[in-house]
Amino acid sequence: MRAHVTKKTLSEGLGLLERVIPSRSSNPLLTALKVEPSEAGLTLSGTNLEIDLSCFVPAEVQDPQSFVVPAHLFAQIVRNLGGELVELEITGNELSVRSGGSDFKLQTGDLEAYPPLSFPAHADVSLDAAELARAFSSVRYAASNEAFQAVFRGIKLEHRPDSARVVASDGYRVAIRDFPASGDGRNLIVPARSADELIRVLKDGEARFTYGEGLLSVTTDRVRMNLKLLDGEFPDYERVIPKDIKLQVTLPATALKEAVGRVAVLADKNANNRVEFLVSEGKLRLAAEGDYGRAQDTLDVTQGGPEPAMSLAFNARHVLDALGPIEGDAELLFSGSTSPAIFRASGGGGYMAVMVTLRV
């Protein structure tokens, strides 16, 4: 086999695969990249057993022949090449990688032993790739990386007839984003770490879904991905969304982020980074206290709702996370000092964070 491919397209494809393929593994086969050439180009694929990923790279190919090579080493070599065009050639058990004055010989691996990866040919439904990526990105922070309960390490996707919703929660907070969708989809839970990789490969165009047994396959024009899904019952998060809003404040999200970041410097790390919110007379006063001193910051807000004043406390880290996806003005909806609060973008946009308050 001999192939000619531009360094840029090959590097981009390898960059996606490198994130999925482990650089070390107790099963060394998993550290390999599988390359399946055809007349039109190279199909690069790899797996970490949670995610299978495959990516097509246009190339000029003669005598197509599949092979496996150490993924990270191959990617590093290609990235460092001096020329624009890369020549790949298989001779016996060796892959030659040539470009400019460089000539690399890499031992190829055992193709037969490599686990078979298969991707479905048909699609059940499709979603807008950019919307889906933005939705997953917005709520990702609320999923736990360590929680004992698996569903708290996942992101739920609810696909309704006319809209879709992603939800993540670690039991202390819920993040939700609604976005337009059509088609007859299913509800499912994607592991948050797999969602991270999905976000990275989704760009424009369509994300075509194929439902499998405990498996979701996502296909775009560039890549194909199989994701193992999480089993289990996602908690009934609707129940914690407060309905009875007693006080509402609106202020620029950036100003609030900066002020919370400031006072949090003195917040007690051993007491949930507690920051107090005191609202009254069109002012939001933030206060924090720790071993080294105390801090306060006062912001002007637009205030509404039946209650004239309220005092609440939050984990500063959680407040900053919740504000992350909000641009422009933020709306904070309070239902009481000991009830959950809603943070959302003023004027809608589909995103909402629900947070428990700390005891006052």
Add this chain to the structure above:
Amino acid sequence: MRAHVTKKTLSEGLGLLERVIPSRSSNPLLTALKVEPSEAGLTLSGTNLEIDLSCFVPAEVQDPQSFVVPAHLFAQIVRNLGGELVELEITGNELSVRSGGSDFKLQTGDLEAYPPLSFPAHADVSLDAAELARAFSSVRYAASNEAFQAVFRGIKLEHRPDSARVVASDGYRVAIRDFPASGDGRNLIVPARSADELIRVLKDGEARFTYGEGLLSVTTDRVRMNLKLLDGEFPDYERVIPKDIKLQVTLPATALKEAVGRVAVLADKNANNRVEFLVSEGKLRLAAEGDYGRAQDTLDVTQGGPEPAMSLAFNARHVLDALGPIEGDAELLFSGSTSPAIFRASGGGGYMAVMVTLRV
């Protein structure tokens, strides 16, 4: 005491001190910043017992009164402030930091217990600050961070009547930079880690030296610094600089850096990242080999000297380090396959790296 200072100048001063003052220490006093206000501004100082650093920040001050505060916390608070102007006020044992809508109260520390720091008032000689910083930066890589022998963890400064030289070595390589100087200076060895901090505070203007007992004090218009010096005899590095050059090649330093970086991907980490250099007929061929394959790269060079060809081997890491300070064309001077080699900038500039060869 009450002081008004711009956030920018105060942040810059604190930034310098933050690098020296430890964030944790078995002696918590050392984590403090000492602030000595005068009518003209604030003198910020701190120490890690290897380096004392002091920095003047212009400010408007009323009722000057010295105090100590947790350095890193104070710096973080100032950096995060929203306003341009910062007000500092001491009331009892509390420092207030105010700006825009923010008001921080920090507990001050025990001023009496803080170690006394003194900086000399006179100067013995002076050097150009920018030249000195560039010289230290160029040779820093060759000093070891772990070597058992203390002098290998230092950078030697030789101050001659009409020039100065800095030298660093870890026993396998030597880096040298000469630069213009005048005055009657001494030879001394600065710990490499202290040189790192010195590089950071030196900008334009003069670096005024005052020699103390095992101590060098460096004063610039902005800062004053005491550095503990290293004792001991620096090795006779002149002896390893090859005089009898048998083959010389010239090529663009960047092309060589890139090519060495490329082939080094396959070099054996357990065999000194060995890269072979083969020179003949106006070509430099680089070759490396490891568990996963082999690499070669060919570069055009301008070749000179009595020998028509030579084969040598180097540690790729050391080659890349040695080329670091070289811009434009690099000159490689070879005295034989088993003798040290010189890498320097073509056309002079005062920088030279001497490297041992690996066994062929």
